[in-house]
Amino acid sequence: MRPTRNCPWNKCAFCSLYKxxxxxxxxxxxxxxxIDAVxxxxxxxxxxSDEVNKVPRRCLTMVFAWVRSGKRTVFLQDSNTPIMRTSQLVEVIEYLRETFPAIERVTSYARSKTIARKSLEDLSELKEAGLGRLHLGLESGDDDILKMVNKGVTAEEHIEAGQKALEAGFELSEYVMPDLGGRELFEEHALNTANVLNKINPDYIRMRPLSVRKGTKLYEKWEKKDFQLSSPHERLREIKIMIKNLEVSAKLCFDHRLNGWRDKSGNRLFKVDYEGYELPEEKDLLLSLVEEGLRVDESHHLDVRKLKTPSL
Structure with missing residues (x-):
């Protein structure tokens, strides 16, 4: 469902969406x-009814799949729906849940800047209305990198937003972008991102490795060789630093195809599911997997530098 369309910021140097x-x-x-149409x-x-044949095929297919799945979850799109006036979004969520009582979870993407600016009272109202999970694009916890990619938010604002979301009762996923600092700032990226995550202590940390996309400012820098992408092993070393410095009770997830490292048997190095690995319980396991990946020849790993087009 799209209460909002596109992105109110739309200036991130790595993002090609909504241009x-x-x-x-x-x-x-x-x-x-x-909602009534659905x-x-x-x-x-x-x-x-034969009237169903008048419904556009794409709409019919989507609604059929959702109904068949049990109508349990709804995702509010696009990139930052909580920017709506709280009273309006509350009205939408309440109407959605009244119309479809079987819904168990409502989720939304959000910008940290928006959540940081919202009052705790407003966030609590949204939670009480039935918005249960927020996905925030942390990307990095390093201020120099955040400035370089024009994220429009500081590390401190990331922390404030994450802590406030959790205090309001939301389940929180923070998205991290390995290699966003490139070869030059990999250590700062890993250490400062771990530091921010430690202060937030989200429910989920989701790895979304960088790919430079055509039409973005970062792609232009990469083409001019002003930005150097890391190799597969270098990315693993960065992730190793991050994991070693994480002190959270969270699930670390590699649920994206760009997490394309392989183990010694040629299978995916990390499991690809939404629940990931439990931290701190599986920290040693994760570090051992990283070491295994480092022993595998780089030619067996996904290398975004060698893709025919970095635009994925």
Whole structure:
């Protein structure tokens, strides 16, 4: 569901999404209309009505898949829906849950800057209304790197946002981007990101390795050789530093295809699922996996520098 469209910031040097697109906060009644439309399509499916043939194929397929899955989860898109006025978003979430009582979890992406600016009272209202999980793009905990990629947020704001989200009762996922500092700043990236995560102590840490995408400022720097991507082994060494310095009770997840390292048998080095590895319980296991990956010849690992197009 898209209560908002596109991104209100849209300036990150590594991001190619939403370029040329204007950010929009949709009207509450329009969003409710979408919810009503989904409900009507569900009814047509259950009735076996011929009217269902008038529904656009893509919409029908999506609603059918969601209904078949049990209607348990909803993701609010696009990049920063909590930027809506709290009262309006509360109204949307409450209407959504009233219309579909089977929903167990509502999730949204959000910018740390937005969450940091929201009052704890506002965040608590959203949680009480039924927004249960937030995904924040931490990317890095190093201020120089955050400035370099024009993230529009500081490490301290990341910490404030994460702590406030948890205090309000949200389940929190923080996204980290290995190699965002490149070869030059890999150690600062690893150490300062671990430091920020330690102060937040989120529920999930999700690894999203950097790929430089055409049409971005970082791609331009990479083409001019002003930014150097790390090798697969160098990325693993960076991750090793980060893991060694993490002191959190969280799940560390490698649930993205760019986590393309291989073990000695040629299988994926890290398991690819949404629950990942428990920290601190599986910290030693993770470090041993990193060491195994470092013993595997680099030619067996995914190397974003050698892809035909770095735009993934």
């Amino acid at each position: 040329g697109e204007k950010f929009q906060i949709r009207k509450v009644e329009e969003i409710k209309g979408d 409900k009507r399509i569900e009814e047509l499916i259950k009735e076996g």
